Amino acid sequence: MVRGTVVGSHVSYEDLQQEMSPEYKGLKYLAVAQEIVGDRNTLHINFNLDLDFSFSSFSSAAIASQKLFQGIPAFPDNVPIAPVCTVSLFSLRSGDEGTAKNLLSACQELGFFLLDLRGDVLGESLIDDIDQLFDATKDIMSLPQDVKKKYLHDIPRSFLGFKPRGHAKTETDEPDRFEWFNMGQDGLMGNTPLQPLPPLAHTHLPLLTSFLKHGQDVVATICSTLATQLGLPPDAFTSLQAPTKPSGTVIRLLKAFSSPALADLRTSMIHHTDFGTVTLLANVLGGLQILAPGCTPADDGDGAWLWVRPQPGCVIVNLGDAMVQWTGGLLRSAVHRVNHAPGLQRFEDRYSFALLVRPERDAPMRRLVGEDADTDGEDAGLTAWEWEVKKHRKMLGV
Ligand SMILES: O=C(O)CCC(=O)C(=O)O
Numbered sequence: 001m002v003r004g005t006v007v008g009s010h011v012s013y014e015d016l017q018q019e020m021s022p023e024y025k026g027l028k029y030l031a032v033a034q035e036i037v038g039d040r041n042t043l044h045i046n047f048n049l050d051l052d053f054s055f056s057s058f059s060s061a062a063i064a065s066q067k068l069f070q071g072i073p074a075f076p077d078n079v080p081i082a083p084v085c086t087v088s089l090f091s092l093r094s095g096d097e098g099t100a101k102n103l104l105s106a107c108q109e110l111g112f113f114l115l116d117l118r119g120d121v122l123g124e125s126l127i128d129d130i131d132q133l134f135d136a137t138k139d140i141m142s143l144p145q146d147v148k149k150k151y152l153h154d155i156p157r158s159f160l161g162f163k164p165r166g167h168a169k170t171e172t173d174e175p176d177r178f179e180w181f182n183m184g185q186d187g188l189m190g191n192t193p194l195q196p197l198p199p200l201a202h203t204h205l206p207l208l209t210s211f212l213k214h215g216q217d218v219v220a221t222i223c224s225t226l227a228t229q230l231g232l233p234p235d236a237f238t239s240l241q242a243p244t245k246p247s248g249t250v251i252r253l254l255k256a257f258s259s260p261a262l263a264d265l266r267t268s269m270i271h272h273t274d275f276g277t278v279t280l281l282a283n284v285l286g287g288l289q290i291l292a293p294g295c296t297p298a299d300d301g302d303g304a305w306l307w308v309r310p311q312p313g314c315v316i317v318n319l320g321d322a323m324v325q326w327t328g329g330l331l332r333s334a335v336h337r338v339n340h341a342p343g344l345q346r347f348e349d350r351y352s353f354a355l356l357v358r359p360e361r362d363a364p365m366r367r368l369v370g371e372d373a374d375t376d377g378e379d380a381g382l383t384a385w386e387w388e389v390k391k392h393r394k395m396l397g398v
């Protein structure tokens with residue numbers, strides 16, 4: 001599989017060479033690509049039908065990701081859009097200082113940003129996982145209700161497993177309009193026995209683990225950059241969320257139901273903040289909204305709830321409350337919700353999935369920066385797990 005960055009019909013040799021590093025395999029295809037175009041400086045790939053066919057054994061992940069956006073109703077142009085900035089993973093991983101500063105501002109001001117994965121070895125691997133996981137998410141979330149209900153979550157003992165539609169309420173006290181399936185990192189990483197999963201999910205375990213590992217590497221990049229920007233040791237956050245330590249970290253598959261009737265033109269998932277450290281979210285249809293800074297959830301006027309426009313090749317990243325707590329409020333976790341999809345997109349069921357990274361179960365929740373380092377707020381004495389249970393119960397109203 002070629003993991004080159006494809007922009008229009010051009011692939012630069014440098015991009016391919018980087019993507020072909022042995023660590024991410026595919027080295028053998030470099031020779032194939034060179035033979036085809038015979039040019040070490042720029043690879044010209046015309047994606048006409050013939051070439052598409054001959055390249056089909058190593059089609060680019062970036063293109064496949066664009067494909068996810070084809071054949072769906074367009075995101076409308078007449079809805080208020082959140083001012084979410086785009087941060088390049090490649091620049092971040094190259095240690096670019098300007099990008100690191102932009103990341104910090106995004107995490108201080110909105111708490112949300114788009115992470116452009118294209119052109120980066122790790123990012124392209126994640127795009128590849130995401131493309132495949134989209135299909136897997138649709139398949140798993142389309143299993144019959146009686147199958148999914150065999151894996152019901154067991155709150156507050158465990159938040160893993162299936163949450164049926166209507167289990168929680170929206171802000172109008174009506175039943176929610178989404179389902180989720182939470183799969184714990186601990187089972188996938190072998191920290192604990194694997195949770196019960198439908199046989200279909202078992203067939204996707206290598207894919208889920210790949211997404212988890214690549215996603216965790218991306219989250220580690222974000223966290224170490226933020227720590228450095230805040231004057232902390234680079235591992236200040238990552239040392240409290242090692243993927244090999246027990247935690248509440250989950251991969252969450254989501255299905256928000258289509259909204260064909262006027263009565264359905266309402267929220268699917270109630271407003272909330274995520275309570276972990278960092279969330280990576282992959283979606284194609286709109287529906288996600290961020291509450292504008294300074295507004296309250298009940299504000300319904302223009303400009304209070306801002307839509308996030310999904311972009312090919314990017315994941316939506318948001319910080320959770322643990323980062324706010326650890327930094328004494330220097331960083332921001334924004335209130336967000338899933339509304340009905342906008343425009344004609346509302347006629348489609350909306351699938352999304354996320355990696356929600358949480359601190360290790362026993363991590364302290366006291367702040368790591370600031371003067372009152374040991375005595376900050378009523379939550380400072382809690383472990384991450386105690387803190388999480390409290391937040392989860394509040395969100396689901398159980
Ligand atoms: O599906 C989405 O767009 C967002 C889901 C979300 O906010 C969550 O699961 O916490």
Ligand SMILES: [Fe+2]
Nearest residue numbers: 272273274336
């Ligand atoms: Fe969320």
